Structure formats: C-alpha cells, structure tokens
Amino acid sequence: MNPHKNPFSPGAGTPPPELAGRDAILTQADLLLSRVLAGRSEKSFLAVGLRGVGKTVLLNDMQRRAESVGYRSLIVECHDGKSLAALLAPGMRQILFALDSMAAVSEKTRRGLAVLKSFLSSLKVTIADIEFGINPERGTADSGNIEIDLPDLFVAVGEAAKDRNVGIAILIDELQYLAPNEFSALIMAMHRMAQKSLPIVLFGAGLPQIPALAGDSKSYAERLFDFPDVGPLSDAEARRALVEPVGKAGVNFTEESLVEIIRMTEGYPYFLQEWGYHSWNVAPMSPIDLTSVKAANELAVARLDKAFFRVRYDRLSDREREYMRALAELGPGVHRSGEVAKVLQGKVNEFGTVRDGLIKKGMIYSREYGSVAFTVPLFDQFMRRTMPDKPVPWNRKKKHAHPARK
Template sequence: MDPFNNPFAPGAGSKPPELAGREEFIDAALASCGRMFRGRSGRPMLLLGLRGTGKTVLLNEIGRRVAERNFLVSKIESPESDSLASLLYPQMQKVLRSLSGAEDAKAIAKQGLGVLHRFASIFKIDVAGVSIDIKPPEGIADSGKLELDLPDLFAAIGQAAKAAGKGWLLLIDEVQYLREKDLSALIVSLHNISQLELPVMFVGAGLPLVAKLAGDAKSYSERLFRFCEIGPLTSAEVEDAIVKPIHDEGAAIDPKAVKEMEQGTHGYPFFLQEWGYCAWNIAEGSSITLMDVKQAYVETIHELDKGFFRVRLDRLTPQEIAFVKAMASLGPGPYRIGQVASKMGKTTSHTGPLKQRIVEKGMIYSPKHGFVAFTVPLFDEFIRRHNL
C-alpha cells in the first residue's frame, strides 16, 4: 500500500485517525466547561492511565474542542525540574493580555497583569523585560507562598474572563511530576475557583499514582476532582481504531488480523498505532491480511524496543534495573513487594528506598497496598525478551 496514504499515527501525543473509546471523557470535559461558563459548578478532571493509553492525545482533543466554545486554552507539561509558578507565568500572562483587549474586561485584566508581574518578581521568574504600567493593590498574590498567591491569580483571570464573556481552560500533562507544594497550591486554587463560580476549568493527565498524590496533598481532592481511568480499548473500540481508518482510505483488513492485533497489544492505543502503521506499509494490494500483520509484528516490536521501551530503561540506574528485572521475572504484574525483594535476595526494608526512587521516575506505581506494577504496558515482556 502507498505509505503516503498510511492513516496511522505512531508517536508521542500524535492524534490517531480515529479517537476510539474516548468520547465520554471529552463530553464530560465539555459539560464541566459549559457549566463553569454559566456560573454553575463543574468538576475539574484528572485523566489517569498507564503510558501509551492516549492521555496526551485526549488532553489535546479536549483543548481543541473547548477552544471552539469561547474558552482560552493554556497547556503546560510538568517537567521534573521547573516549578509550577515558572511554568504558569507565561500562560497566565498570555491569557490576561488577550482578555485586556475586551472593552468590558480591560480594567480587570490590566490589574491582573499588575498582580501577575509582582508575583513574578516575588517568585524570581524572568519576565524578559516586560513592564506593567499599573500598580496592583496590596495584599493580592504577594505573600511569596504559592498556596496563598496562586488562588488570587486564578481568581483574577476568572474575573476578567467573566467580564469578557470568556472562559479559561488550563491543561497540565504529566501531573505526577509536580512538586508536592505545587500540586497542593494547584488544588487549593481550583477549590477556591469552584466556590467563586468563575469560568476557570482544569483538566490534567498523569499516571495512576496521581490520585494518591492529590489525596496526600489535600484530603478533599477525592471530592474536588473527577478521576477518569483511561485504560486499554475494548474489542469493539479496537475494531473502530483499526478498521475505520483503513476503510476511509479505500482499503480493507482481514477480521482475523484485527483480532491478532488486539490480542498482541492488549488494546493499548499507542501499540495499535505502531502495529497498524507497520502492517499498512508491508501489505500489498488493497487489503491487509493476517500474514501481513504477523510479519509487521517483528518490525513493530523492533521499533518499540529501540524507542518506547529503551528510552525508559535508560533512565534507570543499575540497581533500579535489577529491581524492575526482578519484577519482570515474576511474570505479568502487579507484583507483591515482598516477592520482588525476595527475588533480589533482599528484605522489603532494604528495597523500600530503591522502589521509591523508581516510583519518582514514573516507571512503577502502587496499584494497591503492598503491590507494585509497571506504568509502561508490556514492559515486563520487553525485559524478558532481551534477558536484561
């Protein structure tokens, strides 16, 4: 088949041709934004799932849809080093500058810019020579404590947005990398906004451990957020994700080939896109056969091993690799921590700090007390495949 017409899109955050099985989460986000816009309560959302489930794609699609509905949209990705204040500053500045162009919101937005500029000075954020010609009122976002100041800034943006007949949607990817104090400040800000009934909405995405991190940061998080589990696709959704894009290009695929792909990927969207891409390029004629899919599997695994899996393994130290190797040797997870420690010839107290470091790197998480599991689907197969 012509590779230029290949409909599949393997890649980090690349939108697949068919966003199967995710419409309910998009609808929930649109509903919350619509309610916030009308001054009603709308729950902020956290999209939680393993690597390769399409959380970033879903986050982007929510942003695109909401932007069509009188909302200004800001998106950031949480690195493991930068503070939330430095990440949010340019986004909040951009939003307030945009709102200052609306006649009814000009005064409120300009005052918000003044508050934001002072906030940047207090938190030592480089503002690249930007100056504001208005003196902000004292006592607003000037304490130097993010948990006290960020709610003021969110409120300032919300008030300006309301005056302009707009809303603001903040998207944060990789939430698990936020520092504890930053996550706490974000939660307090969202809690405050929900009480003020201002048109500010938040959707975040991260690994499953984010639910616990949020609960540890603020006990009321479980009531504040709507936690959405983004898991593998069902059989029907796998069929939609694979068959429809192929049919749209005037081609076909053997149903047995689709089943083979479902079983081999366990329904994880990223792996389906990679395999579909390889199968299309291998196939001859206008139909993908079961044999094409089986041949494409070799290339698919090669691409995943040298990229998706390898880059994550390369982040680990030799000791950490020994820990995940012990996990993989026990078969599919989740794994009892005691069994992993025993496999390493150690006690759980000795492996505890090691386990925590791997958790902080986003490689493993605890699905329930006393257990660990990989955040990367099929990672155990990768380790066993290469006898690491």
Template sequence: MSGPANPYRPGAGVPPPVLTGRDDVLARFERVLEEVSSGEGQRPWAVTGARGVGKTVLLLELLQRAEDAGWVTARLEAGPPDSLAAALTRALYVPLRRALARGGERGGALSRLLTVFSAVRVTVDSSGRLSLGVDVDAAAAGAQLDDDAGLHRLLHALGLWVRDESRAALITIDELDAAAPADITALNRALHLLGQDDLPVPVHVVVTGNPTLLAGLARANPYAERLYVLHQLGPLDDAAAAGALTEPATHLGIRWDPAAVDRAVAESWGVPYMVQSIGSFAWQVRAGESISLPDVDAAVGLALAEARGMHLARWDGSTPAQQAVITALAALGGEAPLAAVAERLGRTERSLGRVRADLVARGVIEGREGRLRFTVPGFAAFVVENH
C-alpha cells in the same frame, strides 16, 4: 507501496486520526462545558494513567472542544525548569495578548487580571499600539504567584475577566506529578479556595499524571483526594482498539482482514501508542487494498523493534531494586501475582511494597488485585533477552 498516505500516527502525545475508547469522559466534559458556562461550579479533574494510554491526547481533545465552545484556553506542562507560576504565565500570554489586541476590557476585569499578573508588562509604543510582554524569570512573578493566595488571586481574576466576556476558561496541566512539591501544594490550596467562592467563576482545571498522582496530591494536602474528580485511563478495550485500526483505513478505501484486526489488537495490548505503531507498519508493508494477517505479523515485529528504545529507557531508569522486580516479573512472563514475584526473589510481599509503588508511579507496571503486569507489550521479552 504507493497510494493513500499512511493515516496512523504513532508518537508521544500525537493525536490519532480517530479517537476511540474515550466516549464516557468526553461526554462528561460536554456537560462540564455546559455547566461551567452557565455559572455552575465544577471540581477540577485529575486524569491518570500509565505512559502511552493517551493522557496528553485526551487533553488536546478537551482543549479543542473548549476552544470550539469559545472558551479561553491555556495549556502547560509541569516540571523544571519553570515553576507552575512561570508556566502559567507563558500559557496565558496568548489569550491576554489577543484580548489587548481587541482593544480594551469590560468593567475593568482585564485590568484587575493584569494587576495580579505581575509578570505581565503592558506597553504603548509611539503610535499608540498596545503590546504585552512576559518576564517569566522575574523574581516578582514567583513572589506574587507561587503561593496559594497568589495563584488563587490569578485564577479568580481570570474567571472574572472571562465572565465579563461571557466566556469561560480551561487550564490544563500535563504531568503534574513532575512539579515541585511546593508547586503542587500551592495549586491544591488555590483550587480549594476557588471552589469555596460563593459565586463560582467559570474556570475549569484539568491535570494529568501517572497512576499514583492522586496519592501524591493527597500527600501535599490531605483534602486533595476529595478536591479532584478522578478519571483513570487504561488500555483501549478490544472494540475501541479495533476501531482505531480499521476506521482510518476504511476512510481511505483500505480493508483490514478480520484475522489481521484480531492479531493487531491482541499484540497491542490496547496501548494506544502500540495500536498506532502496528497500524502504521501494517500500512507500510501491505501489498494491496487490504491488510492481511501476514502484514500484521511483520508489523508487530517492526513495532516491537522500534519500541526497543522505550524498553531500554524503562530499564536504565530503574534502580537495582526495581530491576530485580522487573527481571523476576519478566521471567514469569510479564504478568504474575505479587506473591509469585516475591517468592522468586526470596522476599515477602510486604518488603516489595515500596519498589512496587515506585514502578507503578513510573508507569512501568500496573498492579491490580494482587497481580503485577508490564504496561507495554514486548518489555518482558526485551528483559529476558538482554538481562
């Protein structure tokens, strides 16, 4: 129907109109902004959670808050084809270009940064204008930056530069578990060295990954489990999910009926993507100035139909052994004790350990206190109907 534009924003990594349920981690980040800016060292953060819980959205909020505080920011996503060094080169290109455009450096800190940043080329044209280019494919870049000592030199030089500018820096690395093992090892060692500096440089690093990220980091470097401050993101609680639904509509003069809110929250499982999807479809089908229970019933069906592609990707990306566990769990309603899944398959719990761990790492299931549960609504029904 006509009227105010649909405020809901389903999509991968798309910020919602109202970010709810993350107040604690945001409050802790405000303290990081203060402490790092004042010269106190802070351990890097590792933000973990299943796909769809809003890790990337949280990163974007952290980046925005850092930028609002005057920090230099660099955002990168791990994984092929770039190494972390090449991705970091790309991410730092814009702040370095801006620094050069301002016409100079203080105390040679920018020059020292460019010296260790061998993939950066500074040129002067015939008019005397400075320009900066990045050769992300240069073999020298890998040789200089891919090892832990090279990354440490880069991060330390970056910190000296921003300190000379009376600023600080935030580097975010999304989906770190997609990085090559050698990259993860180099990053861990570089951050470990950075944390041992007598006078900490004002550089803060936040990485994200699936629930098993910290275990993967520890496999690369045993001390990594103590290196990072862990923040585990789960589904939104009922109050946060309700707020994500009602607040955007209220701002536009549209009211949610209480029963409609309750149904939408329950059917979304608190998964931020599904909250936004159900809200978006409910907005589209509503007939007046309120969103009713029948509107939500229709919206849930549309949201689950749209999620079919996500369900199909999770199934097709699974090995036969993983599909067997998925099928058994779906037959048990999508949530059950591991012992029940093992019994249905004629297996022991111990024999399913590796498959369970792989499914958790991929964000297909979550496992707590001996129970397994799919991480998104509708997947159990999809499996039962199609497999």
C-alpha cells in the same frame, strides 16, 4: 501498500486517525465547559493512565473543544526541575493581555496583571520580557507560598475572565511530576474557583499515582475532581481504531489479522497505531491478512524496543534495571513490593531508595501502599527480552557493589 498513504500515526501526542473509545469522557468535557461558562459548578477532571493510552491526545482535543466554545486556554507539560509557577505564568500573562485588548481597558484585567506580577516576584519566577508596565499588587499572591499565592492568582484571573464573559481552560500534562505542595496549590485554587463560581476549568493528565499525590488535600480533591481512568481500548473500540482509518482508503483487515493485532497490543492505543502502521506497509494489497500482521509483529516489536521502551530503559541505573527486571519476573499488572524483594532475595526496606527513584522517574507507580507496577504497558515483556537471564539476588552482589559497606 503505499507508505505515503499510511493513515496510522504512532508517536507521543500524535492525533490518531480515529479517536476510538473516548466518547464518554469527551461528552463529560463538553458538559463541564458549558456549565462552568454559565457560572454553574462542575467537577474538573484529571485523566489517569499508563503511558501510551492517549492522555496527551485527549488533552489536546479538550483544548480544541474549549477554544471552540469561548474559552482562552493554556497547556503545559510538567517535568522535573521546573516549578508549576514558572510553567503557568507565561500562559496566564498571555491570556490577560488578550483579555485586555478585547475592549476598553478593564479594571479587573489590570488587577489580574498586577496580581500576576506580585505572584511572579514572590515566587521568584522570571519570564522573558517581564515588563508589563504595571505595579505589583501588594498583599495579594505575594506570600512566597504557592499554596496561598496560586489561589489568589486564579481568583484575580478568573474575575478578569468573568468580566469579559470568557472562560479559561488550563490543561496540565504529566501531573505526576508536580511537587506535593504544587498539587495541593492547584487543588486549593480550583476550590476557590468553585466557591466563587469563577470560569476556570482544569483538565489534567498523569500516571496512576496522581490521585494518591493529593495527600492531605485528598478530601477536597475528591469533591473537586473526577479521576477518569484512561485505559486500553475494548475489543470493539480497538477494532474501530484499526478498521475506520483504512476503510477510508477502501482497505480492509481480515478477521484473523484483527484478532492477532488485538492479541499483541492488548488494545493499547499507542501499540495499535504501531501495529496498524507496520501492517499497512507490509501488506501487498487489501485485505491486510495474517501473514502481513505476523511480519508486522516483528517490525513493531523491534521499533518499540529501539525507541518507546529503550529511551526509558536507557535512563536507568544498573540497580534500577535489576529492580525492573525482578518486577518483570512477576509478569504484567500490580504486584507487592514484598514480592519483588523476594525475587531479589532481600527485605523490602533494602529496595526503598531504588523503588522511590523509579517512581520519581515515572517508570513504576504505586497506587496503594506497598504496591508497584510498570507505567508502560508490556514493559515486563521488554525487560525479559532485554535482560533474558533471571534476576540476580542483590545479597550475592553486595560485596562488589558496595565494598565499603559494613
């Protein structure tokens, strides 16, 4: 059928034609927004899930909702090598400037800018065009320790917002890349917001290890945040994600073609978009039938192997690939790292460095001590397709890999 009219939208953060199965979390977001703006307390939330389940899409939707009910917002994406302070500062400044221009100069907003300035200089953050023409406020947010300074900054900004009767929504994607002290700074900052009833809400998203990242601040974190699981769609939701978009163009799926797509995608949103997309293009006419979906299977798998899976695989060292291949041998889901070590015929501690490196790269996660799982759904199948041979035990290769080791 006409590819120009194809309603599906595979891609990172691309809004889907039908946002299926997320009503509960969005209703909760609306409640949070209205309560906090009214000076009541409510838990912020950090959505947790594998890659391609729709976390970024959710954050974008929440930002839109926040703005529509009177919030100013800033959205950032964490990555290795950029500090949280540097990520948040430009958006904070923009919000303060916007607050400042709303009416006659507000003392609180000026103070917010002064505190932001000391925050920036103490954490050695530079942002382009830094001059505000305001002197930093001594003694606030200038300790150089983000766990102290970020809460100070949030208080100053929160007070400015309250003064103007607006809320501030801070949206942070890929939270798993935060350093532990940054994550804890964020928790402390939100703790102060709750204590002082200041109108700042936090929406975060990240891979399944984020609740564990809370570490020492864990008990705070559990009181301040919900950690809703964003997962694959149920059978009924997956059907909706497929049927609704094509229905608008007067197109149907046959029952058996729906069953096949759901079997192949396991209900994962990204894959549903990919399969929907190819099925539409391949099908000669409505209804989209099983023959078309079978043809789409090949196209979708080939495209995933070339892009979604491949870009991640390409970032791995040989050792990391071997470890991933061994994990794939155990099938989908969560496994003990001891089991992976067994596949490689070694001891768990021999693989610690490789395992940590893979966690840091966001390829695997460990929710409980000693467990590992892929962060990308269906990655086990990809690894078996890409490295069809059984994983090779490391002890047999050691001599070649580390000739100098005693």
